[in-house]
Amino acid sequence: MAGKFVSPKVKESLMTDILVKLFVKDYKDVEKVSVRTAYGVLASGVGIFCNVLLTIAKMVIGILLHSVSVTADAFNNLSDAGSSIIGMIGVSSGCIFVPPRQCFEPPPHSRSCGEASPLPI
Numbered sequence: 001m002a003g004k005f006v007s008p009k010v011k012e013s014l015m016t017d018i019l020v021k022l023f024v025k026d027y028k029d030v031e032k033v034s035v036r037t038a039y040g041v042l043a044s045g046v047g048i049f050c051n052v053l054l055t056i057a058k059m060v061i062g063i064l065l066h067s068v069s070v071t072a073d074a075f076n077n078l079s080d081a082g083s084s085i086i087g088m089i090g091v092s093s094g095c096i097f098v099p100p101r102q103c104f105e106p107p108p109h110s111r112s113c114g115e116a117s118p119l120p121i
């Protein structure tokens with residue numbers, strides 16, 4: 001398989017398809033804001049789950065092996081989970097971080113409504 005060209009039209013993965021079909025209502029209608037928000041929340045949720053799982057596994061292994069570096073890496077994964085939580089809040093909140101007047105102004109003054117920036121840039 002090495003060096004074989006893979007078409008971008010090939011489906012991403014079976015796991016992604018299963019998760020999207022289970023957790024995103026009307027997953028094919030990506031024009032709707034609610035569907036795009038559900039995709040973002042799902043991606044953040046998967047990131048949180050994986051990072052928490054990695055944290056637990058690395059913490060147990062680090063303690064059993066008396067390894068400071070593995071234990072420290074567990075805390076790094078825990079902080080990554082925290083970052084995913086902040087991302088989930090940003091995705092699910094919509095325009096909460098952007099003043100409403102900027103959210104609906106026509107270009108070039110408009111900004112994306114889903115930005116998780118606490119500063120009006």
